[in-house]
Amino acid sequence: MRAVVQYGTGGPDVLKVEDRPEPTRKSGEVLVRTEAIGVPFYETQLRSGLIPAGSAPGVFGHEAAGIVVEADDPSLHGKRVVTMSFTGGAYAEVVAASQYTLVPDTITPEQAVAAAVPASVALALMNAADVKAGETVLVEAASGAIGGYLARLAGQKGAHVVETSGNGKADIDHNDPDWRQKLPDGIDVVFESIGGPRAAELLAKLAPHGRILAYGLLSGEFPTFPVAGLVARGITLIGFGGPDAYGKRVAAVRAEALGLVADGTLTPVLDRTYPLADVAAAHARVESREGAGKVVLVP
Ligand SMILES: NC(=O)c1ccc[n+]([C@@H]2O[C@H](COP(=O)([O-])OP(=O)(O)OC[C@H]3O[C@@H](n4cnc5c(N)ncnc54)[C@H](OP(=O)(O)O)[C@@H]3O)[C@@H](O)[C@H]2O)c1
Structure with missing residues (x-):
């Protein structure tokens, strides 16, 4: 072969x-x-x-x-x-x-690979974040596959979604090094995929008791958060990745994610x-x- x-x-x-x-x-x-x-x-x-x-x-x-x-x-x-x-x-x-x-019959093989991993990761992240209607949710790199599904799922939950992208199609341009300063205050949930030391600037924009789900390193570095900043604002930091996430939480929702594609809820x-x-x-x-x-x- x-x-x-x-x-x-x-x-x-x-x-x-x-x-x-x-x-x-x-x-x-x-x-x-x-x-x-x-x-x-x-x-x-x-x-x-x-x-x-x-x-x-x-x-x-x-x-x-x-x-x-x-x-x-x-x-x-x-x-x-x-x-x-x-x-x-x-x-x-x-x-x-x-x-x-x-794979459901109505989904092409190309759509299946475009959805199977990123849509199931997004669904498992949404479950871990327990996003509620009316919350403000930041989706970093919403132009990407997982980010795109997260933005869609959070919007369907009734959240107010703030997106970043590098293609000019989102509220915030994440290619601007100071993009985090331009975020609104009072963010309840951050889906953090960009990483790097400046991720710590997000803390000032989070609502008390906000949640950060760290799941990617698009910049090449994991995010850095000072524990003092988390403690002072009662922030929960959730690391999401590795075999536990894939082997259990992500794989467990893969069929559900493909079902959401088949019924038109999510579009690859x-x-x-x-x-x-x-x-x-x-x-x-x-x-x-x-x-x-x-x-x-x-x-
Ligand atoms: N934790 C887990 O279980 C898990 C599972 C799978 C993947 N991941 C991680 O999730 C992240 C997203 O994966 P994906 O498959 O959704 O990726 P993707 O579809 O390839 O999208 C990546 C997007 O990120 C943006 N980007 C690329 N480099 C960037 C940078 N240096 N700074 C800011 N934005 C950048 C680009 O958007 P623009 O062109 O608009 O800038 C690109 O469209 C990756 O870090 C991946 O490793 C985690």
């Missing part, structure tokens, strides 16, 4: 398309012939080395949608699923995965699709931050 293998860390050209043996399926896993493969932002940080990863070379990628060709349960054969793998292997014509979710935004052979161009596109929505590889 054709697959993308990572040779070291660096620019998009460390990803090479090669012939590789098809993976074999362990008990509990499904073997899937892929139709669409997602390229989330964090994979560009893994590839570049900004986020430390396991040893290369190996087949790269984590999110794919496709048709089951082998499974413990024969009734799964021929069904469309979306798969999630923490150890790579998704940028390939065939993937073996233990974490998979059935697609940017561009690229053939698997053009994986370097796909990564360059994500890094350029010129598009909006999901970049998808088609094997």
Whole structure:
């Protein structure tokens, strides 16, 4: 099969398309012939080395949608699923995965990868934040996949949503280094994905007993908050990520998230699709931050 293998860390050209043996399926896993493969932002940080990863070379990628060709349960054969793998292997014509979710018939494979991870992360974050009608909610990087779903879900809850983006389509431009000074006062919930030391400036804008959900590091650094600032204002800081979030809270709501796409509550935004052979161009596109929505590889 054709697959993308990572040779070291660096620019998009460390990803090479090669012939590789098809993976074999362990008990509990499904073997899937892929139709669409997602390229989330964090994979560009893994590839570049900004986020430390396991040893290369190996087949790269984590999110794919496709048709089951082998499974413990024969009734799964021929069904469309979306798969999630923490150890790579998704940028390939065939993937073996233990974490998979059935895709409703009305959703295309491209829509499935555009929704499966980010919409379920957003849903799990909303559950952890317990957003209530009338609260003011800050969604950082609302132009991104998770941010876009968060803004939609918080709005549907009746919250007043303040968004940041770098494309001029939101209330606040997060490319302005002083953007946090321009936020309104009295924010109840922050969905924090940008990170960095200046995240501490958010504290002055939070309502007493506000909640911060730290779940990303788009700037390349986790946020820094002085404990004194949290204590003084009674702020709750919730770290959201890692295997616990994925393995339990996020995976638990994946079918619900795909259901919200199927019934039209959430709409996946697609940017561009690229053939698997053009994986370097796909990564360059994500890094350029010129598009909006999901970049998808088609094997
Ligand atoms: N905790 C978890 O369970 C979990 C799971 C998955 C992902 N994540 C994290 O969640 C974050 C968002 O992921 P995603 O898949 O939604 O990403 P995405 O769809 O690729 O969107 C990223 C957006 O962030 C903005 N951005 C990029 N670099 C930035 C920077 N340096 N400063 C400010 N904004 C920047 C860009 O918007 P503009 O072009 O408009 O600036 C881009 O559209 C990532 O940090 C990812 O690692 C966390």
